[in-house]
Amino acid sequence: MTELWVILISAGLVLGISAAFAALLLVAERYLANYGQCVIDVNRGSRRLEVRGGETLLSTLMGRQIFIPSACGGKGTCAYCKVKVLEGAGTVAPTEQPLLTAEDVANNVRISCQVKVRNDMAIEIPGNLLNVKQYTGAVERIRDLTHDIKELRIKLTDPPTIEFVPGQYVQLMAPAYKGSPEAVYRAYSIASPPHDAGYVELIIRRVPGGTCTTWVFEHLAEGDEVSFNGPYGEFRLSGTDAEMVWIAGGSGMAPFWSIVRHMKQAQIARKCTYFFGAVRKGDLFFTDELRQLDRELDWFTFVPALSAPAESDQWDGATGLITEVVGKGVSDAAAKEGYLCGSGGMIDAAVKTLKGKGMPEEKIYYDKFT
Amino acid sequence: MILAQPPTELQPGFAATLLVILVSATFTENILLTRFLGMCPFLSISRQLKSAVGMGLAVVFVTTCTCFLNATLYWYVLEPLKAYHIPAESLKLILFIVVIAAFVQLMEMLIERISIGLYFALGIFLPLITVNCAILGASLFMINKDLHGLSALVYGFGAGLGWMIAIVLMAGIRQRLKRSKVPAALEGPGITLIIAGIMAMAFVIFQGMIKL
Numbered sequence: 001m002t003e004l005w006v007i008l009i010s011a012g013l014v015l016g017i018s019a020a021f022a023a024l025l026l027v028a029e030r031y032l033a034n035y036g037q038c039v040i041d042v043n044r045g046s047r048r049l050e051v052r053g054g055e056t057l058l059s060t061l062m063g064r065q066i067f068i069p070s071a072c073g074g075k076g077t078c079a080y081c082k083v084k085v086l087e088g089a090g091t092v093a094p095t096e097q098p099l100l101t102a103e104d105v106a107n108n109v110r111i112s113c114q115v116k117v118r119n120d121m122a123i124e125i126p127g128n129l130l131n132v133k134q135y136t137g138a139v140e141r142i143r144d145l146t147h148d149i150k151e152l153r154i155k156l157t158d159p160p161t162i163e164f165v166p167g168q169y170v171q172l173m174a175p176a177y178k179g180s181p182e183a184v185y186r187a188y189s190i191a192s193p194p195h196d197a198g199y200v201e202l203i204i205r206r207v208p209g210g211t212c213t214t215w216v217f218e219h220l221a222e223g224d225e226v227s228f229n230g231p232y233g234e235f236r237l238s239g240t241d242a243e244m245v246w247i248a249g250g251s252g253m254a255p256f257w258s259i260v261r262h263m264k265q266a267q268i269a270r271k272c273t274y275f276f277g278a279v280r281k282g283d284l285f286f287t288d289e290l291r292q293l294d295r296e297l298d299w300f301t302f303v304p305a306l307s308a309p310a311e312s313d314q315w316d317g318a319t320g321l322i323t324e325v326v327g328k329g330v331s332d333a334a335a336k337e338g339y340l341c342g343s344g345g346m347i348d349a350a351v352k353t354l355k356g357k358g359m360p361e362e363k364i365y366y367d368k369f370t
Numbered sequence: 371m372i373l374a375q376p377p378t379e380l381q382p383g384f385a386a387t388l389l390v391i392l393v394s395a396t397f398t399e400n401i402l403l404t405r406f407l408g409m410c411p412f413l414s415i416s417r418q419l420k421s422a423v424g425m426g427l428a429v430v431f432v433t434t435c436t437c438f439l440n441a442t443l444y445w446y447v448l449e450p451l452k453a454y455h456i457p458a459e460s461l462k463l464i465l466f467i468v469v470i471a472a473f474v475q476l477m478e479m480l481i482e483r484i485s486i487g488l489y490f491a492l493g494i495f496l497p498l499i500t501v502n503c504a505i506l507g508a509s510l511f512m513i514n515k516d517l518h519g520l521s522a523l524v525y526g527f528g529a530g531l532g533w534m535i536a537i538v539l540m541a542g543i544r545q546r547l548k549r550s551k552v553p554a555a556l557e558g559p560g561i562t563l564i565i566a567g568i569m570a571m572a573f574v575i576f577q578g579m580i581k582l
Contacts, residue, residue, distance in 0.1 A: 006455050013447075013456070014464055021472035032479040093490050094421070116482075 041122040042066070047130070051117060057083065058113040067132040067229045068125065069171065071185065074113035083112040088121035128165075129232070135162060135170075136227045137200065139220060145285035148206040149251055150216060151191070153199060154226055161197040162230075164190060166258040167237065167367070170200065170230030174212040177219050186212035189254035189341070189367065190231065193261040200228070201258075205251040235341070235367040237270075242363070243336045244272035247326060247350045250283075252342030252369060257286060260293060260300065273301040273329065277322030277346070280306060281313035303329060322346065323353045333357035340366035388524045390580055391517065395528025398576040399511075401504050402536040403569055408504025412537050413562055415495070422541035426534025428495040430527065432477070433508045436470045437526025438519075440509040443469060445518055466509045474499055504533055539569065 035053025040060070042049065051060050058074055058081050061067075072078035079099035089110050092100065096111040104110075137154040145151050156162060171185040192201035207213045220226070235255060237244075246256050256274060263270065278284045284304055294302040305325040309315035318325045330336070338354045340347050347366050354364055401407050408429070415425045443465060448458035478496040482489045499505060508529035517525050543565055552561050 006457070009451075009454070010456055010461055013451070014461060014468075017443075017465055018468050021468055025472060025475055028476055028479050032483045090486055091490065093494070094424075095494060 035118045038117050039120045040117065041120075042130070043124055043127065044122070053117045053119065055117060056113050057085070057089075057110075057115045057117055057121070057123070060117050061112070065133070066125070066130065067134065067171075068112055068129065069187070069232045070113060071171075071187065072113075076111060076114050079111060081112040082109050083115075084108055084124040085110045085112075085115065086122040086124060088119050089115050090118070126234075131163065132229060132232065133159060133162075134227065134229045135159060135200075136225060139222050139224050139226055140199070142216075142220065142222055145203065146283050149285065150204050150206075152202045152204060152216065152220075153192075154202070154228075156198055156200065157225075162194075162200060163197070164194055164231035165236045166190070166194060166262040167235040167255045168231035168233040169235075169255075169367075170202075170228045171232070172202065172212065172226065172228045174215040177215055180211045180215065184211050185229075186210075187232070188251075189233075189235075189258070191254040191257045193258050193265060195262070195265050203251045203254040203257070233367070235339075235365060237268075237339075238337060238365070240337065241270055244270065245326065245330055245333065245336055245338050245354065245359075246272055246274040247277070247322060247338070247340045247342070247346075248274070249277040249322060249342035249346050250369075252340075252346075252367075253286065255341050255367060256339075260290070263300075264293065264297060269297075269299045271299045273303060275303045275305060275322055275326050275329065277305050277307065277325070277342075279308050280310050281315060321349075323349045326350065327353050327357070330354075330357055333359035336363070338364040338366075340364065342369060344368050388521065391521055391524050392528040392531075394580050395508075395525050396532040396535065397573070398579055400532040400536060400573050400576075401507055401511075401529045402533050403566070403573040404577075405504075405507060405511075406570075407507040408502050408533055409566075411498055411502060412533075412540065412566070413559055415498070416537050416540040416544055416562070419538070419541045419545055421495075422537045423534075424491055425495045425498070426530075426537050428492050428499055429502070429504065429533050430530035431492070432470070432474060432496070432499050433505055433530035433533070434523060434527040435477075436466075436473055436505060437509055437512050437529070438523040439469050439473065440466050441512060441518060441522030444513055462513060463510070466506055470505055470509070504529070536569065540565065 033054050038051055038053040040049040040051060049064050051064065055063075056074060058068055058070060068081045068083060070078065070081040072080075074081075076095045076099070082104065085108055089108070092105060092110070093114050096114045099111050100109065135156055136158045137156040139152060140155045141151075141153040143151050167189070169187045169189045171187050173183055173185050174180070175183050188202040188204060190200055191203045192199055204213060204216050206217050237259060248256055253276065260274070274290070276284070276290075284306075287304055290302040290304075293300055303318055303325065305318040305320065305322055306313070306315050307319075307321050309319060318329070333354055336359060338350075338359055340350050347368050351361075351364055351366070355361060395401075399405070402409070402412055411425060416422050440462075444458070444462055448456070448462055448465070452458050474496050481492065481496075508526055511529075512522050512525050515525070540562070544562065547561065556564070
């Protein structure tokens with residue numbers, strides 16, 4: 001027999017056996033992993049979804065344009081995609097257990113990327129998640145705010161406008177690029193006010209080695225198309241008219257930059273003092289704009305503070321760690337509300353300071369950037 | 371006229387042979403501690419005793435079944451083709467991987483359908499096993515040792531059992547380790563690898579006890 005025949009028979013054997021197994025798996029998938037039509041009842045009858053069973057709850061909902069926040073992309077590590085499942089979820093999977101608190105389990109809260117749709121289900125999700133949509137837009141402007149913070153202004157194309165509550169965030173998609181094989185989503189607070197409905201502005205601080213920020217800083221150019229979904233998040237002004245203390249650092253500026261411009265436009269004259277912390281003068285941004293608002297609006301006070309101003313900064317404003325400046329600037333906080341946005345360490349320290357000034361813990365609202 | 375007869379399953383002493391295969395596969399040739407195969411899940415799933423047992427059972431199940439399937443494929447399909455100059459030795463590597471991957475996928479679907487309880491206890495570990503070198507190693511060693519039919523099944527079971535014993539021992543040690551002071555630089559995989567090394571040395575005592 002010639003060598004050609006040997007090669008042909010060997011290849012045929014391998015292909016034949018592989019094809020036989022592939023066919024077997026296809027048949028099995030058709031009959032074993034087929035859970036038929038399932039009905040998902042959302043928020044007790046407010047929406048009824050007829051879906052094909054077999055996929056995870058997260059991806060099934062995503063297929064029906066209901067976007068549950070998820071940072072890890074369904075790998076069961078970030079625990080953002082928690083959803084209350086009233087009926088039909090079965091027992092809690094071992095992959096969910098480390099991510100659920102005892103309270104979650106008691107309230108039927110589940111990790112939606114680890115729950116499969118195998119039968120009819122009834123779920124409850126925050127009403128505003130039903131408003132979450134996928135948006136595409138074009139980058140109209142990228143500008144440097146400081147050496148490591150950029151502002152992105154995106155003109156929406158489809159849908160052309162967005163509705164959100166100031167303080168909410170969107171998940172920006174960084175597509176696959178050289179060095180990052182798959183698309184990732186990262187959360188950024190919306191910095192533009194809601195009346196500027198045709199645009200979304202994001203304030204992005206560079207994270208060394210970060211997948212999304214590297215893409216924004218090194219690959220994204222003006223005119224590029226971007227997509228994101230949102231809005232998400234419960235960080236927003238309360239319905240009271242209590243005096244407020246705002247504390248932010250770095251890109252934690254974003255929600256407040258949205259809120260203050262919204263308050264001015266909507267004429268919400270609620271007294272507030274905004275403490276913004278940075279290291280040197282070069283780390284401050286929007287200072288002129290915010291000082292201008294401070295002069296224009298009698299209810300708004302802006303206090304930028306530098307922890308270590310350089311000699312050349314010629315800084316005559318507040319100096320010291322943001323918590324020290326807040327400690328000096330706020331007297332009795334018992335009747336006030338605190339709104340904090342920034343890194344975890346800064347928030348923990350600021351919460352401690354505000355509690356020390358008599359502010360009740362449940363009146364302190366924050367958005368931790370991690 | 372004398373023909374070389376392969377040992378048949380009716381020969382006297384066959385049960386004793388099976389026992390030797392089992393002990394040898396489990397202890398003297400422990401696939402993890404003497405061959406160092408299947409290290410990735412050994413390091414990552416050995417943090418908790420409960421998941422280590424689940425993973426171990428999944429490996430036992432899969433090695434037992436795939437060794438039997440691969441033995442059948444090799445001795446009844448590939449071996450006879452050697453007469454036609456087909457390179458059975460090279461083909462077995464590709465085909466064994468195909469068999470293992472397909473079997474694991476099929477089992478995952480089947481278990482999920484039949485029993486959610488069993489799926490949560492065992493099934494979720496199955497995808498982790500598809501690419502586990504210990505499973506493929508067991509099948510390849512089995513062919514080297516010229517094991518057929520029931521012997522192959524027992525060898526697969528023994529190899530899986532040996533792997534399970536190793537990971538359960540490691541999980542037990544690591545659970546105790548949580549309460550002891552480990553130098554910061556050695557925390558996690560570092561100290562685990564050192565422990566694995568010491569365990570491997572302990573398993574050396576089984577060497578030469580019996581040989582297949």
